[in-house]
Amino acid sequence: MSGTLRTLLGARAAAVVGRQAERAVLLGLAEHDRPLVVAVHGIAGIGKSALLAAFAEDARGRGAVVVSLDCGGIEPTERGFLAALDRAIRTLRAEPPGGAPAMATVAEAATALGGLGDRVVLVLDTYEQLRLLDTWLRQELVPGLRDNTRLALAGREPLVAAWISDFGDLLAVVPLANLAAADADALLRREGLSGADAARVTRFTHGHPLALRLAASARGARPDLTVPDAAVATVVTELARVYLSGLDQPTRAVLDAACTLRRPTMSLMGALLPEVAPNDAYDRLRPLPFVEFGPDGLVLHDTVREVVAALSRVNDPPAYRAHRVAAWRQLRRELRTAPPADLWRYTADLLYLIENPAVREAFFPTTSHRYAIEPARPADEAQITAIARGHQCAEAVALTRSWWDAMPSAFRVARDPDGSPAAFQCLCEATSVPAWLLSADPVAATWREHLRANPVPRGQQVLFLRHMLAADGGEATTPANAALILDLKRRYLEMRPRLRRIYSQATDPAARLAQIAPLGFARLPDGAAEVGETTYHALYNDFGPSSIDGWLTDLAAREMLIDSHALLDPERRQLILDETRADLTKLEFDVLQYLHEREGRLVSRATLLRDVWGYDWSGGSNVVEVVISALRRKLGDRAASLQTVRGAGYRFTAPR
Secondary structure (H helix, E strand, O other), rough: OOHHHHHHHHHHHHHOOOHHHHHHHHHHHOOOOOOOOOEEEEOOOOOOOHHHHHHHHHHHHOOOOEEEEEEEOOOOHHHHHHHHHHHHHHHHHHOOEEEEEEEOOOOHHHHHHHOOOOOOEEEEEEEEHHHHHHHHHHHHHHOOOOOOOOEEEEEEOOHHHHHHHHHHHHHEEOOOOOHHHHHEEEOOHHHOOOOHHHHHHHHHHHOOOOHHHHHHOOOOOOOOOOOOOOOOOHHHHHHHEEEOOOOOOHHHHHHHHHOOOOOOOHHHOOOOOOOOOOOHHHHHOOOOEEEEOOEEEEEOOOOHHHHHHHHHHHOOOOHHHHHHHHHHHHHHHHHHOOOHHHHHOOOOOOOHHHOOOHHHHHHHOOOOOOEEEEEOOEEOOOOHHHHHHHOOOOOHHHHHHHHHHHHHHHHEEEOOOOOOEEEEEEEEEHHHOOHHHHHHHHHHHHHHHHHOOOOOOOOOOEEEEEEEEEOOOOOOOOHHHHHHHHHHHHHHHHHHHOOOEEEEEEEOOOOOOOOOOHHEEEEEEEEEEEOOOOOEEEEEHHHHHHHHHHHHHHHHHHHHHHHHHHHHHHHOOOEEEEEEEEEHHHHHHHHHHHHHHHOOOOEEEEHHHHHOOOOOOOOOHHHHHHHHHHHHHHHHHHHEEEEEOOOOOEOOOOOO
């Protein structure tokens, strides 16, 4: 007689080796008044996800309701988190789609969670993926939860010190270490090793759970396996290499393709390996010891995935690049019709394809999570002024104070573990700045003049990043400034698809652009402004009509040199057909790019006017028709790719 999924989950929880003390701390969330929050942290492969899964079953066995979220699939914005939580709660309630409106506030989320049962535990796995949202979760979500709700989270890094100062003894921190020798021996016995073999494997893996499983699996390829004592990361890497050497060629080919991707979905695997049925590819991946099921399908442990990708990059560069290009093309197709709730998944997938360090570090930082990013408080004024005085002339300091007096809500700070600001940033929407301040500030005045000469379409938004200084480095990219830059990316995501442009400045533009030019930033022509004895140079980044998603697609395409197969060259503003190029006006380029990024979809005339021209359709203007006609002439014998759907709008199909 067949069992139930609950039976299987219970068996999985029971199969977790060791961790009794850690499970007991977590179980306090289900059984006691405190702690309110338990934070588990440990290095990759240490068993954080397995521990959370075991705890979830423990808690359910005590009558608690558990809502589990994998943060890797959540857009790191307030909107994205609440949408993911809403979906999880509706699934738990078995609600049919199309019911009540999705919750959009912390109060609504707290009510929905608290109403699930007498004791509710929200579990957040891979919490490091929500680093952009850490401040909001700490300051807004958790304090707003009902008193019957608790939080368990697990990530690679310890929480920033602000969690401890905010929650005190209501927070329990659980560092996850390698398994003790007896527990490691028990795990290896379950994998088929015993005696001297188990003792030897435990010794060179230091009891690291993923390394133990890889070592047990690798014995088939290397029965005489021996790895010298080393750091766990090195051991895991070497074990992965040994394990891979024992795979059959078809499985290795599937694994090489899958490790190019952030998430090996069926459609992506089909695009990368057209000769292999996606179901067959999944069947080859599923038994591997570092593969699990996740909310997006199969999940490969990132440590092993990085090893496989590095080997592919070195051993077969053409195949590695072909996989990345095929993934880019498939993601680009799927992104055109992706519902809003899934946009972050595709954004993260595109980001994963980009290997440029400046781009990857901007969204997936490798620096430690030391600084809490928070809105500035009135008490921070003195420290912000002190930082400004340490790196600016008197006139520039006076301007900083003018911005503070006029727009204190635009300031955010990176706080040291002791709570003092280590860096600050002034970021705001262009339309929120008082006219007198734009006139009084020579730097902002250059932005205003450029914006007047190059307006964005109505409904699209512009950001001004007026100040960003760190106490220990000024404009330099210190760890504190890097944390502020990371928070800026959260703002990018929150504002899409309406964010069109951002303006910034630098006293040393060459050095600054060396870091951020790969992100699309450029120097503003005639953008130099004098403040006292200091010259500031204006910088800007125009994301294009498709905002952040189109910008990321272009970044990935340029890095992979897909230019020779592309239709548009955004840097030269040219149309590419076979080996020929045609110059486009800015308006022609924006219209064709807008339609190209929505290939196959009908776009109304009113939508084009709103999003490209920037004003509402008045009915009598023929500006759209003029540009469409000009584009058809430049498309030549491919003009049929740009279709007019009478009475409805326009549709673009890429030329063959």
